Amino acid sequence: MVHGRVSRLSVHDVRFPTSLGGHGSDAMHTDPDYSAAYVVLETDAExxxxxYGITFTxxxxxxxxxxxxxxxxxHVLNKDxxxxxxxxxxxxxxLTSDGQLRWIGAEKGVVHLAAAAVLSAAxxxxAKQEGKPLWKLLVDMDPQTLVSCIDFRYITDVLTEEEACEILRQSQVGKKERVEEQxxxxxYPAYTMSCAWLGHPDATLKQLCSEALKDSWTRFxxxxxxxxxxxxxRCQLIKNMIGPEKTLMMDANQRWDVPEAVEWVTKLAEFKPLWTEEPTSPDDILGHAAVSKALAPLGIGVAIGEQCHNRVIFKQLLEAKALKFLQIDSCRLGSVNENLSVLLMxxxxxxxxxxxxxxCPHLGGVGLCELVQHLIMFDFISVSASQDRMCEYVDHLHEHFKHPVLIREASYMPPKDAxxxxEMKEDSVKRHRYPDxxxxxxxxTAQGN
Amino acid sequence: MVHGRVSRLSVHDVRFPTSLGGHGSDAMHTDPDYSAAYVVLETDAExxxxxYGITFTxxxxxxxxxxxxxxxxxHVLNKDxxxxxxxxxxxxxxLTSDGQLRWIGAEKGVVHLAAAAVLSAAxxxxAKQEGKPLWKLLVDMDPQTLVSCIDFRYITDVLTEEEACEILRQSQVGKKERVEEQxxxxxYPAYTMSCAWLGHPDATLKQLCSEALKDSWTRFxxxxxxxxxxxxxRCQLIKNMIGPEKTLMMDANQRWDVPEAVEWVTKLAEFKPLWTEEPTSPDDILGHAAVSKALAPLGIGVAIGEQCHNRVIFKQLLEAKALKFLQIDSCRLGSVNENLSVLLMxxxxxxxxxxxxxxCPHLGGVGLCELVQHLIMFDFISVSASQDRMCEYVDHLHEHFKHPVLIREASYMPPKDAxxxxEMKEDSVKRHRYPDxxxxxxxxTAQGN
Structure with missing residues (x-):
């Protein structure tokens, strides 16, 4: 087991000026500068x-x-x-139920993003001291220890600790093959979000799409x-390039109201998208259920999750059959702990x-690909054993990480580093600290500020 | 119409050490120091x-x-x-959809509390420049202007701008009488939350309850x-003091899971509470619907809202019949603007x-009584015209406000000041600024910090 008393917590405001190139732009976030609150816990271990923990902003x-x-x-300092x-x-x-801080959450928004970064930093x-990448630490952990990391508060009406253990036990069958042979x-299969940001002009979209096809991508x-x-x-343009066999997904980033979502997506149905993502407010469980129901006859599923703020929302999305594809986010939810509960639900x-x-998790941003790959591999090996899943991929900012993701033939290759x-590169953090x-x-200076 | 360019925004961290007396304590918030982020906009008006805007923490x-x-x-500075x-x-x-800031919300938690304070400060x-208390400003406003303050995004599936106008127009009947004669x-009738905080020992509870009875309170x-x-x-003790004719309500402050809530409240049913408040997570619409259904045969309703973070949650609580009593909060929601949408829904x-x-709104804290009384009076006069409603009352910290609430015979009397x-008293703000x-x-210093 890991040991070392936390002697210092420092947190850095790290920002990348991605808005300059239109990367990351969508219908609701028109000029994002992909950023992170980056947490470093120092210990007195020999x-x-x-x-290192991170949350994407x-x-x-x-x-x-x-x-x-x-x-x-x-809550962290001087703890072992x-x-x-x-x-x-x-x-x-x-962390999530501090009697004073929970008023400004609880388990949502700013304080939950912060908790996620701190939890990841633990x-x-x-994993490091066990000498394993996190996915392997989770895969090798006995079910009882694993579920002891999960707070079941507010979800026992659909999943108890015992049921969670039983799911993990039943998934032992074929585990070794899933690790080694698959x-x-x-x-782990991926799809690309790098070609068609909203801020990309058609020429850029075409060029990136053409490059992605050369790199074996089949889902866009x-x-x-x-x-x-x-x-x-834009959909016509992409569809023409990728052809009818390859897969197209659409992402509206919460732009629509419920009736508008149904109407708009119906008009895009000819492009046969596998899913429409975030059609409306991520808080609207019943709204997503209505959209799902209306789009089902068109063969279009609803995908949602990157801004669903905790396990209680996911519990209801599942209960109400409000989604077809469930998109966890490693930093929006309370790190590994809360993501485990959602995977098990x-x-x-x-x-x-x-x-x-x-x-089919949400990745991209700063560090999301690096983190979520561990969770989804664990999910495949130890929980779902299902091959109908895929992970998002965005091809920027990986160079700032000490152990960046490795993509081969449009798939995430399992990280090997403990x-x-x-962990981000020290120099990257230093150069991109905001505002200094x-x-x-x-x-x-150039902007005259 | 108001005028004046905003030349400065200052915001103060004001805290009252209420935890020292156990005031405000409940099953989830055991040691609250009632506090506020207090916003002051200065203008260049002659x-x-x-x-002045405020949000409770x-x-x-x-x-x-x-x-x-x-x-x-x-978003505010240099605007008129x-x-x-x-x-x-x-x-x-x-304010609520800033393309970068919305990622850490959106419309929930810290950023939404902040937006509420800024909106209230506008x-x-x-109201001040119109020479009216806010409730009167709203009551006198024509329906079209009033609904033009509301963002209908994400609620048009249940309430359109036209429907909102129609509701306001229909409620014109009897308005004058409701203002003058009622x-x-x-x-406006109130109930008291001052007697039975969780941190109060039985003797305190008895004494406060006895005083409240003398002061004409009939709902506890x-x-x-x-x-x-x-x-x-504790319920037995209060019930014995207030007798069978007066009303008792219970508040669990999100302490339970869904099955536990039903079981626990059933064991308290003999005390015939009118409602059980916040039985579980405020994010759990379907969970509250299940609790509501289970408790209905016992004659106990579910009340919820003080930590429901936006209009989308209230929309669903109403759709799912997940509550009986709806508790708005003037600072959790996006100020008057968003509260109007919930009242109309x-x-x-x-x-x-x-x-x-x-x-039946949530009040108490710092300034909630001062603010929400305006909304609920508007609701009675211009929207609901219903007399089956009541407002919470907590009897502390009013002395720090320039125009504190006035309670007479267990009722809120309409504020008369424009x-x-x-607005808080300058000296109160100065003395309670944290940490200086x-x-x-x-x-x-006494705690050695």
Whole structure:
């Protein structure tokens, strides 16, 4: 087990000026600067062990998350990492249910993003000291220990601790083959979101799409929702390039109201998208259920999750059959702990629908690909054992990570380095610190700020 | 119409050490220090007009909300208040949908609490310059102008702008009488939450209950959920004092899971509570629907809302008949603008159930009573016209406000001062600023910090 007393918590406001190139732009987030609140836990362990945690943000507001991380610091400082992970459920509860802080959450928005970063900063050194990548740590863990990391508060009406253990036990069959013959040999299938950001002009879209085809990509997602005529033109353009055999998905990023979503997507149905993502507010469970029902006859599923703020929302989306594809996010939810509960609920509910609620996570941003790959590999090996799933991929900002993702033939290859792939390069952090890093100093000077 | 360019925004971290006396304590918030992020907008108007806004917090974390208010400042600074309230829907949308900031919300948690404070700081001077208390400003406003303050995004599937106007037009009948013969003469009925905080020992509870009876209170709420035997003893004690004719309500502050809520409340059913409040997670619409269904045969309703984070959640609670009593909160929701939408949705849905979804707001904290009284009076006069409603009352911290609430015979009397009752006394703010105000300096020194 990991050990080392946390002697210091520092948190950095790291921003990348992605808005300059239109990368990451969609119908609701028109000028994101992909950013992160980056947490470093220092310990007094003899090996100099550190814990790195991260939460993804879009630029402005990163300083608010940084402030929330500092508010959580007293729950971490001077604790031994062994005690933290030894009672991970208790630690999760402590972070997310602080009697004063929970008023400004609870388990949602800023404080939950901050908690996710802190929790990840505890998972990472555990895997590191065990000498395993996180996915392997989880895969090798006995079911009882694994579920002891989960806070079942508010979900026992659909999943108890005992049921969670039973799911994990039943999934032992074929585990070794799934690791060796599938993950290590072929990796985890991915789709690309790099070609069709809303801010990309048609020429860029064409060029990126053509390059992606050369790189063996077979599944493509396009941002929609701002202007119907533009959507039709862009979808036609991509569909012409990828042909009828390859897969297209659409992402509206919450742009529509419920009736509008149905109407708009119906007009794009000719492009046969596999799913329409975030058609409306991520808080609207019943709204998504209505959209799902209306689009089912067209063969279009609803995908949602990147802004669903906790396990209680996912519980209801599953109960109401409001989605077809479930998209977890490693930082929006409370790190590994809460994601585990969602993966297990999805498994529990899979028999209720013919489509089995495939988990197809949200990735991209800063570090999301690095983190979520661990969770989805664990899901395939130890929970779902299902091959109908795929992971998002976005091809930027990986160079700032010490152990960036490895993509081969449009698949994520299992990380081999011990840890949770959360560590950023020191120089990257230093240069992109907002507002005093070199990159921002230059930009802000140029803007006359 | 109001005018004055916003020349400065300042925001204060104001905290009251209420945890020292166990005031405000419940099953989930055991040691709250009632606090506020207090916003002051200065303008260049000739009359020196200022805008005061407030959002309620529980101590730690107030600094995070302060940070979020500062992040919103660029949307307010150098704007004319006339332009802001002249396109209030647009301003609401701008504050809540900033393309970078919305990632850490959106419309929930820290950023939404911050937006509420800023929005209130724009409503207050509008009412002030019109020379009216806010409730009167709203009551006198023509329906078209009033609905132009509401962002209907994500709720058009249940309430359109036209329907909202129609509701307001239909409620014109009898308005004058409701103002003069009811509100001005008798005020708005209230219930007290001051007697039975969880941290109060039985002797305190008895004494406060006895005083409240003398002060004409007829409706009492008790905190429950931490320990069943304690709950039974305390409920018995209060019931014995108030007798069978007066009303008892229970508040669990989200302590239970769904099955536990049903089981626990069933064991308290002998005390015949009118409602059980926040039985489980405020995010759990379907869970509350299940609890509502299970408790209906016992004659116990579910009340919820103080931590429901936006209109989309209320829309679904109404759709799913998940509540009987709807509890708006003036700061959790996006100020007057978003509260209007919830009041109108409740009206729209009232015909769907025999009990008509009475709105019984959450008050207490710092300033909630001062603010919400305006909304509920508007609701009675211009929307619901219903007399089956009541407002919470908590009897502390009013002395820090320039225009504190006036309670007469257990009723809120309509405020007469122009504005939104949001202004705090300068000296109170100064003394309670955290951590450098005199009160905190002394306390922190005594604690050795």
């Amino acid at each position: 090996d100099g062990l550190k814990g 879009l630029g402005r507001g990163t300083e608010v998350v940084v402030c929330a991380v500092n508010a959580l610091a007293p 990492l062994g005690d933290i992970v030894g009672d991970f459920r208790g630690f999760y509860r402590q 998972w990472a050194p555990w 993950m290590l040999a072929h990796g 997602k396009v941002k929609v929702g701002a202007n119907l005529q533009d959507d039709i033109r 999805a498994k529990k509910f899979e028999i209720r629908v013919p489509w089995g609620f495939p988990v 840890g949770y792939s959360t 890093g070199e990159v921002w100093k230059k930009l802000l | 009359d020196g007009l200022k805008g 529980l101590g730690r974390g107030t600094e995070v909300v302060v940070c979020a208010v500062n992040a919103l400042a660029p 208040l006339g332009d802001i309230v002249g396109d209030f829907r647009g301003f609401y949308r701008q 409503w207050a001077p509008w 509100m001005l003469a008798h005020g 709420k008790v905190k429950v959920g931490a320990n069943l035997q304690d709950d039974i003893r 409740a009206k729209k849905f009232e015909i769907r159930v025999p009990w008509g979804f009475p709105v 504005g939104y009752s949001t 105000g005199e009160v905190w300096k002394k306390l922190l």
